[in-house]
Amino acid sequence: MDVIPQFVYAKQIEAGDEKRECRMKYTVDxxxxxxAFRFLIGFTIPFLxxxxxxxxxxxxxxxxxxxGRTGSNKTLRVVISVVLSFFLCWIPLHIVDFLILTTPRVSSASPKLHLAHVIVLFLAYFNSCLNPLLYVCLGQSFKDSMNRSLRNILHFIEQSFRKRISNFC
Known part of the structure; x- marks a missing residue:
């Protein structure tokens, strides 16, 4: 649904002799x-x-x-982390979108806002990478497997070290 405005307002422009670009051509109205549509469809509804x-x-x-078990606390941590990460990664994009609307194009802040838009767009898309990491890193099985892996690595290093010392002597 968020792409509907893209179909309506996208226009092809000449950007050189052999180059064309697709630009969004919005009117003031x-x-x-x-x-507002993007905020509703792209943030409010998904957040809810x-x-x-x-x-x-x-x-x-x-x-x-x-x-008395800590499982529900761990689940709560995952829930809070995922919901908060979505909010913190996506709300800056919509704030900058609205700031761009309220800032005149001839303003000295306009280039800074466009740079900010690129950065917050990256942050919003980064949320898709962040979610699986949160689920994995905050889950108990991840911590258990990391502990086992670290113990195995340390055991391997110790065995290798002992083998080298015995070969040296």
């Missing part, structure tokens, strides 16, 4: 509704879906856990 789904998962795991 269409820019605000398009940005993520929040509700993760709260349902948390409540289900909390009911299944016996009192």
């Amino acid at each position: 269409s820019a605000w509704p398009v940005s 879906v993520i929040l509700v789904c993760h709260l349902v998962v948390f409540s289900m795991t909390q009911r299944r856990m016996t009192r």
Whole structure:
């Protein structure tokens, strides 16, 4: 749904002798509704879906856990991390979008806003990479496997070191 404005307002322009670019051509009247549409479809609805789904998962795991166990606390950490990471990664993009709308193109802040837009766009897309890392790194199985791996590495180093010393002597 977020691409509908792209189809409506995308225009091909000549950018040189043999180069063409696709640029968004918004009118003053269409820019605000398009940005509001993108905020609703691209942030508000996904944020609410993520929040509700993760709260349902948390409540289900909390009911299944016996009192005093730390599993529900770990689940809560994952839920908070995923929801907060979505919010912190995506809200700057929409803030900058609205700032661009309110800043005149001839303003000295305009080039800075366009640079900020590139940076916050990267941050928003980085959220897709961040989510799997949060699930893996905050999960108990990851910590257990990391501990086993580190112990195995240290054991390997110790064995290699002892073997070299015995060969040296």
